[in-house]
Amino acid sequence: MAGAKNKYQIDMCRGPLFSKIVVFSVPLMLSGILQLLFNAADLVVIGRYAPHEAMAAVGATASLTQLIVTVFMGLSVGTNVLVANYYGAKNRKNISRTVHTAILLSLAGGAVLAIAGIVLARPMLTLMGTPENVLAKACVYMWIYFAGMPCIMLYNFGSAVLRAVGDTRRPLIFLLLAGLVNVGLNLFFVLVFGMDVGGVALATVIAQGIAGYLVLKCLMNSRDACRVKLRNLRIDPAILKSMLWIGLPAGIQGAFFSLSNITIQSSVNSFGSLAIAGNTAAISLEGFVYIGSGAFHQTVVSFAGQNLGGRQYERIRKSIIYCMLSAFCICLAMGYGFFFAGKQLLAIYNPDPAVISWGMLRIRILFTTCFLCGAMDVISGALRGLEHSVMPAVVTLLGVCVLRIVWVYTVFPLHPTMGNLMLSYPITWLITAAANGLYLYWICKKLFHPGYRKGLSRP
Numbered sequence: 053m054a055g056a057k058n059k060y061q062i063d064m065c066r067g068p069l070f071s072k073i074v075v076f077s078v079p080l081m082l083s084g085i086l087q088l089l090f091n092a093a094d095l096v097v098i099g100r101y102a103p104h105e106a107m108a109a110v111g112a113t114a115s116l117t118q119l120i121v122t123v124f125m126g127l128s129v130g131t132n133v134l135v136a137n138y139y140g141a142k143n144r145k146n147i148s149r150t151v152h153t154a155i156l157l158s159l160a161g162g163a164v165l166a167i168a169g170i171v172l173a174r175p176m177l178t179l180m181g182t183p184e185n186v187l188a189k190a191c192v193y194m195w196i197y198f199a200g201m202p203c204i205m206l207y208n209f210g211s212a213v214l215r216a217v218g219d220t221r222r223p224l225i226f227l228l229l230a231g232l233v234n235v236g237l238n239l240f241f242v243l244v245f246g247m248d249v250g251g252v253a254l255a256t257v258i259a260q261g262i263a264g265y266l267v268l269k270c271l272m273n274s275r276d277a278c279r280v281k282l283r284n285l286r287i288d289p290a291i292l293k294s295m296l297w298i299g300l301p302a303g304i305q306g307a308f309f310s311l312s313n314i315t316i317q318s319s320v321n322s323f324g325s326l327a328i329a330g331n332t333a334a335i336s337l338e339g340f341v342y343i344g345s346g347a348f349h350q351t352v353v354s355f356a357g358q359n360l361g362g363r364q365y366e367r368i369r370k371s372i373i374y375c376m377l378s379a380f381c382i383c384l385a386m387g388y389g390f391f392f393a394g395k396q397l398l399a400i401y402n403p404d405p406a407v408i409s410w411g412m413l414r415i416r417i418l419f420t421t422c423f424l425c426g427a428m429d430v431i432s433g434a435l436r437g438l439e440h441s442v443m444p445a446v447v448t449l450l451g452v453c454v455l456r457i458v459w460v461y462t463v464f465p466l467h468p469t470m471g472n473l474m475l476s477y478p479i480t481w482l483i484t485a486a487a488n489g490l491y492l493y494w495i496c497k498k499l500f501h502p503g504y505r506k507g508l509s510r511p
């Protein structure tokens with residue numbers, strides 16, 4: 053056995069499949085909603101109690117922040133897949149090796165990211181064409197945010213371990229507690245001390261520190277193979293190699309994904325601070341629309357990983373189908389629901405009609421086609437859970453990142469409007485989902501071949 057299961061864990065290799073997918077994914081969606089609500093609270097406080105330049109400053113950093121952190125976040129996907137696979141195979145020893153490697157890597161990687169983010173903030177924001185009336189505040193936000201990066205990495209790697217063994221409820225509880233602290237500190241720092249972006253960033257760092265501490269404490273108190281003992285924290289070379297093989301392509305893919313978004317953000321910046329503010333509010337709402345996409349991406353990674361380790365190939369196929377249909381339906385419902393309520397929702401962030409008008413330009417195109425993003429995410433998640441990270445990374449690099457950058461420099465200049473810029477999203481989602489879907493179909497056919505497992509290696 054991989055260790056004594058507790059009431060929070062899910063055995064994904066046995067029993068009714070769809071009900072377990074629901075039990076696993078619902079806390080993920082609730083966690084995502086909570087995180088988005090707390091992030092939205094940051095923007096609402098800024099949008100209502102500070103000049104619109106402060107809201108634009110937070111928005112101007114989003115793509116750049118994602119670019120810097122996304123490689124290490126990809127490694128957390130590698131952690132999820134390895135732990136899930138070893139759990140399905142009942143390999144207690146390798147679960148422990150992976151968990152201790154992941155926790156130490158999160159802390160060390162977080163320290164590296166903190167230094168990189170602080171050093172690169174101003175030159176990168178300047179390179180992106182951030183307006184002068186926004187630049188100083190954007191730098192302050194990034195400096196404070198990146199100072200707390202070790203806590204952010206610790207929470208994400210620790211949560212990846214818990215998800216791998218079917219525990220999505222405790223990360224939800226930890227996020228709820230940290231998020232409530234975040235909202236309270238937002239109001240305190242902004243309204244009492246008038247700190248605008250600095251106060252929002254500081255509140256985020258403190259809240260992430262609480263979440264990181266709680267997830268580490270949870271793992272230290274665990275009674276199974278996932279238990280963390282501080283004296284055993286070390287980087288296991290063989291585990292790290294497997295983690296890099298699975299997670300690094302996902303991280304690089306995410307980095308190039310962010311690079312393409314930075315290119316688009318630079319074009320948005322050319323429309324001025326009101327456009328940036330409207331785009332920022334729309335992006336915040338976008339997260340709610342994509343909640344099913346992200347949740348079922350993580351769900352299929354864990355279910356495919358555990359069942360691959362347990363050699364339950366038919367359950368892998370069914371898991372992919374269930375996650376795909378669920379993500380499609382949720383994205384469709386959320387996308388059109390938010391589209392019809394778009395103006396009212398944008399007004400919560402900032403009542404300025406000009407800001408709302410700019411935000412609706414993004415909503416009209418992206419929210420009505422977001423089901424394509426859901427399909428793309430589930431397909432890539434399934435491939436990663438099956439330990440095929442390189443091909444989806446390459447396909448996404450070409451189909452999303454390169455094509456969007458080409459669009460910005462060729463199609464967009466022909467008709468330089470926000471609507472034309474936003475069209476690059478659904479077109480690249482469709483192309484990438486189709487290409488990765490064909491590759492996933494081929495991989496799934498191989499799963500039923502007797503010699504398939506001979507090509508897999510383990511430390």
